[in-house]
Amino acid sequence: QVQLVESGGGLVQAGGSLRLSCAASQTIFRLNAMGWYRQAPGKQRELVAIITSGGSTNYADFVKGRFTISRDNAKNTVYLQMNSLKPEDTAVYYCWISTNRSYWGQGTQVTVSS
16 A cells, blocks of 8 residues: 655745655555645645656646646655746645546645745
8 A cells, every 4th residue: 555745835925935845655566657636625625737657748828838737756755836927826735646546645745924
């Protein structure tokens, strides 16, 4: 059973930066993709960014040019560098890994003050 541990959330002022990390408890076999989702209060969970096993990336329009997803295979870790943060980026951010099934992290709170 793969467990995902997220870190790096917190409170930041608008225009600031945060870096989220998500470490898997073991080597991921048959990896399809890794990514980040977010859920704001009263809203549905939405995709933020994905990186495939081949290294291709895809971003939601609302983060293009501001967020960067990357991974370190040796550390079984995926990152989300978030720059130029806006108050509307405030949400709980969830790490996600797809193999033969999906795994989710516990979520980390990101709060951006105006």
